[in-house]
Amino acid sequence: MTDPIHPPQGRPRKAAHPSRRSVVAALGAVGCVALPAWPDTARAADRAASAAQDGPVLDTHPATEPSGTHVREVAGTNVVFQYGAVLPAFDGWRTHEPTREYLSLDKRWRFRFDPGNKGLDEGWQSPRFDDRAWGRIDVPSAWDLLDTPGFASETGRFGKGTAFADGYAWYRTTVDVPGSWRARHVRMAFLAAGYSAEVWLDGTHLGKHEGANSPFALPVGKALKPGTRQTIAVRVFRRATYTDYTASPGQPVTDDHEIPYKPVDYWPYAGLTRSAWIEAVPRVTIAKLLVTGANGRLEARAVIENHGPADFDGSLTLDAGRGSGARPTVVTARIPARSAGVVRVSVPVPRAPRWSPASPHTLTARATLTARKPGGPRVDTLSTRYGVRDLSVADGQLRLNGRPLFLKGLNWHEETGAHGRAMTRAAYDKELGHITEVGANFVRNCVYNRHPYVYDWADEHGVLVMDDVDTMWLNTAQEKLQTERYGLARALALTMAWNQHNHPSVILWCLQNESEIDADGAPVYRAWLADMKAAVKAVDLTARPVTWASNTSNDPAFDLADVIGFNEYFGYFYGKDADLGPTLDAVHAKYPGKPILITENGTWSDAGNHGPSTTQGTEEWQAASFTAHWNQVAERSEFVAGFTYWVLKDYKQRAGYNQDHNGISVMGLLTFGEERPKLVHETFRKAVNPRP
Template structure:
C-alpha cells in the first residue's frame, strides 16, 4: 500500500506543517475578478434579540422534518426514480432541458437519492484496480435530473418548500422551466421557496442541473495534472471520494403562509429556553396564537401568546419553561424530550406546528478538561466517511444504522464527521444512543489565498460553518464544532487566523448552547490555537515521521503552552493489508497497525488529565481519487474494517479492548 501523498509532512521538533502549492497570484486574481458572494446569500440577522440564519432571503427552516409530517403540514417525499442524463457537452441549457415540455422519454431512470458514481461502475468496491478510471465514477461535468409531482389544488396560497438534504457539488434548480435557486456545497441541506412557481391542481416538473468539477485532466495517464477551482471548497483534489449527484433525500413540505421555521432549544438546570422563529411568507398581515409546549414527561407547562407579522416579516418568540421532571442527557443515559411550537388562528384552529428534540446537558472546556454535565470526559472515537461500496454517499438508513452500531460495538463514545456534515439520521442515532459527535465541514486543504478569498470575498467557509451550527443546533450529541482540516497556515499567520476567527464568530453567534470550537490542524504549533476552545490536531508519529513515543513529548509541550485548553487528537492511524499478518515492526501488517494504535492510545491515557481524547483514522477503508493507491482501486486501507464492512482487522479488537479510564 502506497503512502498517502498528502501526508508527506515535514516533522519539526514541536509539530508538523503541511504546505500546498497554489496557482500564481495573478491567475488567481484574474479568475476571481468580479465574483460575487456564494449563491445562497447566507447571512445571520438579529431578530428580536436572537440570531437567525437566512439563505435566499428567508430564514433557513428545520430539516428535522425530513421523515415526519408535522401537524398542519403536508410532507411529500420525492425520493424514487428520476429521469437522468449526462451533459458532457454542456448543451442542456441551450436545448432547455429544464423546460416543462422537454421530452425526456429517452433519458435513463435512476434512483434519487443516489450517487452517479455507482450508476455504471463495475466493481466499484473492489480492491482490484485493473479497471480504475473507467465507468460513471469518473464522469465529471454536468448532468441533469428531472421528475414531476402533482400539486394539490388546496396548495394555492400555501408556503411550498422544496428541500434537498444533499447535492454534490453545485445545483441549479428549475420549477416548470423557471430557475429558482442555485446551491453550492455538496453536504449541506438547503431549502427553496417554490410557492410562486407551483401550479396547484396540475403536474409540475422539477429539473436539477448538477455539476462536479474534474479533479485531474486524466485518471489513467502516467501524468495527472490537478484541476482546481478557486471558488470551490475543497478547491483541489483531497483525500476522499467526491460522490456526485442528488446524493440525499428530496422532499416537499407545504405549510400555511405563516409558519414555524425553526425551534431553538437550550436545556440546563431543569429549565428549557425556547426561541421559536416565526415567518410570514404571505401577502397580508397575520395575527396568530403561538403555543409552545414541552412534552408531558418533562413536567413543563405550555406557554401561549399572540404574535402579529407583516408580509415577509420574521419574529422570534422566546420563553423559558420549568421542566422539573426532565433528566440529564448523558452517554450512558441519553434522555431525549420534545417541545412543540404550534400556530393557531383566532378560531383556535391549528394551522402549523414544528417539534424539536432536545436533551438537557452541558458541555464546556476549561482548566484543561472537556466536561460533560460538569464531569471530565475522555473521547475514544473514530473518524469515518459516509459511504458504502453499494450506495456511495447515498447510504440507506439500514446502512447508516449498521455502521453506527459498529461504532458502539467498538466501545467508542465519539465520532468525528470528517470532513463534512452528515445525513440527519446520523445525528438522530447519536442522540438516541449517547454517541458524542464532532461535526465538521468541507474546509479541507485550503491554501492561504483561498482562506483570504473565502474570508473577504466569497464567504462559503463562513456559510458552511453557519449552516452546520444552525442545522444541528438542538442535537445534544453534538459537543464540538470543527472548522477545518489540515489547511495551510502560511508564512504570515494573519490570513489564516482571520479565516478561523471569521468562522468561529458565525458559530458563536448562532449556537445558544456555546459548544466548544476546534479544528483538525496540520500542526501541533498552530498559531491560531489561542482561538480554539479545544486544541485539535492530526498526528502520524511512527508512520510518516518520527517515532510513536514522540507523541507524548509533543503533547506535553502543547499542554505547557496552553495549560487551560484540553487537547484532542483529531486523527491518528496507519494502514495494513487485510489478512497480512506478521511482525509488529513490519509496516503493512495487521500487527504493526494494531501496535501503533496501542502506543498512541496509551500515551493519551497517561495524560488524561489534560486530554480531550483520541480519534482513530479510520472506521473503515475509504475511497479517494488522488494519484496514489490506483492499484487498489483508489481504496485507502487505513480502516478498522474493510471497505465492504465485512472484514475486521486485528486493530478492531485492539481498539475495542482499549479501556477508557474515565468511563
C-alpha cells in the same frame, strides 16, 4: 430501487390541543424584521462555463456564494437566512407535521449526462423538452454507482465507469401539485446535492446551491401552479479531480471558489445523494425551533415567518414534552406581513432527565401557532427532539454534566460500497453499530455534514459527535478569498451550527481540516478561522466549544480555539511513535487552560498481511502503532480530552494514490467492501477509557 431513508407518507392529521395550559406572556419576547429581498425568478448561471483548452469543464460562480446565506438579528436571536427566507428545519425527511403537506421526490427520475455542457442551450430545463430517450436514476443515489462494476472491490478498474463521470448531469421529473396549495408557502428541500445544483420548476430558475453535503430549501414562489402537473429539472455539477485518472502523476483540477478546491483523499460522490421533497406550509409558519436544555430549564426560540399580505396576531404554545414536568406555556406572537419574527419562551423542566452517553434520554418539544387567542384556530406546528445536558470547558478539561470527558473516538466516512453516500437506514445502522461495538463514545464527522439520521442516531445511542464542514486542505489564497469575498466557508459553518443546533450528542464544532499555513499567511489563516468561529458562535445558543483538525501541533491560531485539536502521524509520516507524549506536554505547557484533542491518528495495513509489528503494512504494525499512541494520550487524560482514530473503515478516494487498491485507502479498523475486522479492531475495542 434502493431503500433510502424515506419520510413517512400520508395526509395531514389533526393533532389534539394540550389539555393543560399555562398562559405566561411575560416569559415570551418577540421582535421582527422584514424578510430579505430575493428575486421571484433567480438568474440562471452563465451559459458559458469556463474550461481550459480541451480540459475539464469548471462551473461558473457568482460574485459571492449563490444562496445568499447570512445572519440577521431578530429580537436578540441571530437567524440564518438563505434564498430570501429563514433556513428552515429539515425534519420533513422523517416527521410530517399535521399542518403541512408533503410531496416526496424520492423516486426514479429521468437522467442524462451533459459532458458537452449543451443542456441549457438546448432547453433541458424546459417543461416542453422531450426527455423520453433519457435514462433513469434513483433519487437518492450517487451516479458513481450507476455503472461502475467492482466499485467496492480492491481489484476493480480505477478510472473506469460513471464513478469518473464529471461535469454536468441533468435530472428531470414531474409532480402533480395539489390545488389546495394556492394559499400556501411552498419550498423544495434537498438534503444533499454533490457538488452543486441548480433547480428549475417549469423552466423558472429557482436558485443554485453550492456545497455537496449541506441541505438547502428553495422557495418556489410564483413558479408554482397549483392544480397542474409541473416539471422539475435539476442540473448537478461535479468538478473532475484530475485531467486523467490513470496518469501518474495526474494533473489536478482545481477551482479556487469551490470547497474543497482541489483533490482530497475522500470520494466526492455526485448527484442527488439524499432525500428530496416539496413541502407546503401555512403562509404564517414556524420555520425553525431552536431549543437548549440546561440547568433545569428549556430555552426555546420559535422563528416564525409571515409570507402573507396581512399582519398576524396570535399566540404560540410551547409543550416541553412528556417527561419534562413542564406545563404547556402560551406566549403572544405578533408577526407583521412579509416579516420574520422570533418568539422566546423559557420554562422550567423539573423532571427532565439529563442526557449523557450512559443515559441518552431525549424529549420532544412542540410549538403550536394559533390565531388571535389561546384556543383559536391552529395555524402551524413544529416539533424537535432535544436533550438536557450541561457542556463546558474548565481547568483544561472538557466536561459534560460537570464530569470530565475522555473521548474514545473514531473518524468515519459516510459511504458503503453498495450505496456510496446514498445510504439506507439499514446501512447506517450497520455502519454506526460498528462504533458502539468497539466501545467508542465519540465520532468525528470528518470532513462534512452527515445525513440528519446520523445525528438522531447519536442522540438516541449516546454517542458524542464532532461535526465538520468541507473546509479541507485550503491554502492562504483560498482562505483569503472565502473570508473577504466569496463567503462559502462561512455559509457552511453557519448552516452546520443552525441545522444541528438541537442535538445533545453534538458537542464540538470543527472549523477546518489540515489547511495550509504559509510562511506569511498566519494573519489570513487567523482571520479565516475567526470568521467561521464567529459564525457558529452567533447562532449556537448552547455555546458549544470550537476546534479544528490542525496539521501541526504548533498552530498559530490555537489561542482562538476552545479545544486544541490536531492530527498527528508520529512514527508513520514523520518522527517516532514516542514523540507524541512530549509533544502533548509542550502544547499543554503553552496552553494550560485548554483541553487537547487528537483529531486524527492512524496507520495502514493490507487485510490478511501478517508479520512483525515493526514491518509497515502488517496488521500487527497497525495495531502496535495504535497502542503506542493511545497509551501516551491516556496517560495524560487530566488535560487531553480524547483520541480520535483514523479511521473506522477503509474508504474510497480519488486523490491519486492507492490506485492499485482501486482507490481504497486501507487505514481502517474494517475493510471497505466486506467490512471485515483487522487486528487493530480488537486492539481498539480493548483499549480502556481512562475516564469511563
